[in-house]
Amino acid sequence: MNGRTVTLAGGVLVAGAAALALALWSSSGGQSGASSSAPTATRSFPLSKPPRTIPSVRSATPAHGPGWRPGPDGRVVVGDDGLADEGRLLAGELKLHYAGHTDARAGDVELDLASGAGDGPESYTLRVRDGRVRIEGPAQAGVFYGTRTLKQEVHAGGTAPEGEVRDGPAKPVRGFMLDIARKPFTAGWLENLVRELGDLKYNELGLHLSDDQGFRIESATHPEVVSRDHLSKAQVQRLVALASARHISIVPEIDSPGHLGAVIGAHPELQLHGAGGRAPAGTVDIANPAAGRIVDDLLKEYARLFPGSKWHLGGDEYVPLMSSDPGTAYPALAAAAKRRYGGKARVQDLTAGWLNDRYATLHRAHRTAVRAWDDGFPADGVVHLDKAIQVAYWTGREPDERDPVDFLKEGRRVINYNDEFLYYILGQLHHFPYPTGRRIYQDWSPLVVRGTEPVPAKYDRQVLGATFAVWCDDANAQTEDQVAAGIRMPLRALVQRLWDPGKPPLSWNEFMALGQRLGD
Missing domain, CATH: 3.20.20.80 (Glycosidases)
Incomplete structure (x- = not known):
């Protein structure tokens, strides 16, 4: 991916570029990220911004691309059978099909365990690229928290921004x-x-x-x-x-x-x-x-x-x-x-x-x-x-x-x-x-x-x-x-x-507005 890493100091940064990217793509005749022929992430799309979630993600690497949102043919697949509960829950919430342990394709969300995917059992990496999402973590808890981030990103028709999130809590x-x-x-x-x-x-x-x-x-x-x-x-x-x-x-x-x-x-x-x-x-x-x-x-x-x-x-x-x-x-x-x-x-x-x-x-x-x-x-x-x-x-x-x-x-x-x-x-x-x-x-x-x-x-x-x-x-x-x-x-x-105990970058009014939007 082409981009840079943005480390978040404890708050949520306003994001709009991913939605703009989707609009540009759609106007050129494309489909949502769930399309089986997903477009390639190129510089024709604006650089993405960090996702807007509560709590905010702690580190995000932006990228050029349309992002991802649930589509009618999208699935949730798992690379480890121990993630079946997390997979079924997310599939039901996003109205996707749960396909179990199988290979991912364009439009899918893939959940997997990976020992190097975070700094602790509650950490995770969420990657949006090539029209699909991959969430991995060293333990099931981290993968679950990655699904919570994705759920908030696509809330009310939103789009998960292109790029990579590396996240985990400061306090256990x-x-x-x-x-x-x-x-x-x-x-x-x-x-x-x-x-x-x-x-x-x-x-x-x-x-x-x-x-x-x-x-x-x-x-x-x-x-x-x-x-x-x-x-x-x-x-x-x-x-x-x-x-x-x-x-x-x-x-x-x-x-x-x-x-x-x-x-x-x-x-x-x-x-x-x-x-x-x-x-x-x-x-x-x-x-x-x-x-x-x-x-x-x-x-x-x-x-x-x-x-x-x-x-x-x-x-x-x-x-x-x-x-x-x-x-x-x-x-x-x-x-x-x-x-x-x-x-x-x-x-x-x-x-x-x-x-x-x-x-x-x-x-x-x-x-x-x-x-x-x-x-x-x-x-x-x-x-x-x-x-x-x-x-x-x-x-x-x-x-x-x-x-x-x-x-x-x-x-x-x-x-x-x-x-x-x-x-x-x-x-x-x-x-x-x-x-x-x-x-x-x-x-x-x-x-x-x-x-x-x-x-x-x-x-x-x-x-x-x-x-x-x-x-x-x-x-x-x-x-x-x-x-x-x-x-x-x-x-x-x-x-x-x-x-993230650091000083939040959002004002209270901005944070409250985000909380209200995500609660709709």
Whole structure:
């Protein structure tokens, strides 16, 4: 190809030359790129421009040629049978015929695996040349993301520009988390969400399954804790299959030892009692072995339902740790800590031990990528959370919370859930205004883990990525459709910054217009 490489610094560049090329070609009597006698790419066509997608591609080599768009005789073919699912999905979306493992011809889209096609399992190369498209990557995930780029390129009659794209994400964790415990969401809505996340190249969907207000998933081991309005296991299996086909890992969370009100409702004997008879809502007595047994039963049951290595332990807002003097406020916990861990142990040590025990249960179930909320990690003491547990850092408003740099200095891996930018709380309770895509796009980066200031760049590799979280504290404040509309541009802004954290070249207004066009 004749051309030059354009490296994109994190945004989407306006493209129009490919459409002009198609118009010039058509006016000279040509057909679309699906024609069996595709024209040769020559300098009679303008030099192409990078594709217009969200997230933007990171590197593009332009070329002279008409580009490609789906035609009536076009097919999707694969060079490896392991790409059959990706091929069938793309064929259905672009109204092409899926031809399976066979040679490509003009007008086709060819998917293949190639070890040198990218820098990681989620990278890919997309080449438009000689009236056909070839997408290849070192793994299925990268090829899938290449198909998402192509799908956006030809959206609403568009044309995939001639040339080559080499692309891949900067961050391995690109997540969205949904609180279905406080507000049940329908299975159909969740499935549409998965499709949207896949098209945007997200790779995680976190589900907050239980809280004080509800327990929203069928259970065989403890059916007594399940709320009336819940997802059946069959519905979950369909959701898992849909997510897997789009290379999205579902990250379940059974939050503990706080936020367990639904479990306590069925087992009041697990309720924690402190000095003066206080009984904080949703708070189990971690000195009671029965509490650990019930949570472990649930973890083991759902480890069989949700495949993969990822899990969220919770661990946030355990009420005793929010007390100025946990040992005085909860003397029974203080005594239990000393019995188990020695005379210097305190309530925070007993809490850390609880989370380590739950982690051990998950580890035996082959869950190796486990995270917990940052306020579940004690700053000092005789017991520390297992080094393998990732830090889900969310809160920066409380002055006594640990700084993210503390965790990074310890060598821990951190996932950014910064509540300043990435928390969408229904009803805007607790002084949390709804986050905007504009603010994420302009003022946030993956290194802005707490508040508005970034952590030092030397920790970039330890910050694995970020997750946008919807919390349903006021469940009736918005309908499902209103939630979908409210998170639409924040999701797009976030994935842009995770795919390429560099300064986006598009203005916010240009980016928003692109998001609206691609959503038509």
